[in-house]
Amino acid sequence: MLLLGGEAAWLANRLAGSGTTWGFVGWGLVPALIVLALLTNGKRLAWPAQRFAADYLGIGVTVPLLCLTGWVLLATVRAGDPTPLPYLPLLNPLELGQSFILLLLGHWLLQIRQARIPAVDGVSEQIMAALLAALTFIAVNGVVARAVHFIGDVPFRPWSLWRSNILQAAIAILWTTLALSLTILATRTGRRQVWLTGAGLLGLVVAKLFLVDLAGQGTVARIVSFLVVGGLMLVIGYFSPLPPRQLEEKQ
Known part of the structure; x- marks a missing residue:
């Protein structure tokens, strides 16, 4: 996998230029495609996967997926220059690669839940699902930061992004929207957790608004974020009450 990934990265850098993100995408995309092939067709491969199916579908995909998880985290802190293509949110090589790997991790977890492949010893499915959700959350925040970098012309550096009023407003709205989605889902399914x-x-959003955003309350972006977050909080309070404990226990 490493050899093929390195070859793909070298070829991408040669074609698109070493200063772009294409080579980095090659390091993640090629191993991800191999893992996908093992998960979908591993048991049908005559040799060697069929003979050693438990090993190939167990540790054989778990270790590469751990490496791909690290790749997703590294991708989050990269600007992701798509040259020679123009930047489009979500439709650029770096974020498409992240999305593919996150979907692959979800597919792997589903295969474990359906007992089609061996489970990971010592780690419950709930913990793995929570880790995948956290990884997705981090990646989505990276998407927002990258959009602010390219569209808002903000340098992709931690301090520059932190001081960006547009990014702070976008993050507040994003987090509140995610909180709204989670509470509505929980209310409909009866899942208190x-x-x-x-x-x-949502509590983190409120703390952020008072501790960070109030410092720039005169800017239009932060005024908009206060209004949008306040409106979404009203929606949460009206449409998404806390599910009763008895309903969760019945499930």
Whole structure:
């Protein structure tokens, strides 16, 4: 996998230029495609996967997926220059690669849940699902930061992004929207833990508004963020009450 990934990265850098993100995408995309092939057709491969199916579909995909998880995290802190293509949010090589790997991780977790492949010893499915959700959350925040970098012409550096009023407003709205989605989902499915997760995220938004955003309350972006977040909080309070404990226990 490493050899093929390195070859793909070298070829991409040669074609698109070493200063772009294409080579980095090659390091993640090629191993991800191999893992996908093992998950979907591993048991049908005559040799060697069929003979050693438990090993190939167990540790044989778990270790590469751990490496791909690290790739997603590294991708989050990269600007992701798509030259020679123009930048489009979500429709650029770096974020398409991240999306593909996140979907691959979800597919792997589903295969484990359906007992089609061996489970990971010592790690429950709930913990893996929570880690995947956290990884997705981090990646989505990176998408927003990257959009502000390219569209808002903000340097892709931690301090520059932190001082960006547009990014602070966008993050507040994003987190509140995610909290709204979680609480609505929890109310409809009766899952208190999911609702509490959304409420915790909403609490972080409120703390951020008062501790960070108030410092720039005169800017239009932060005024808009206060209005949007306040409106979404009203929606959460009206449409997404905390599910009763009895309903969760019945499930």
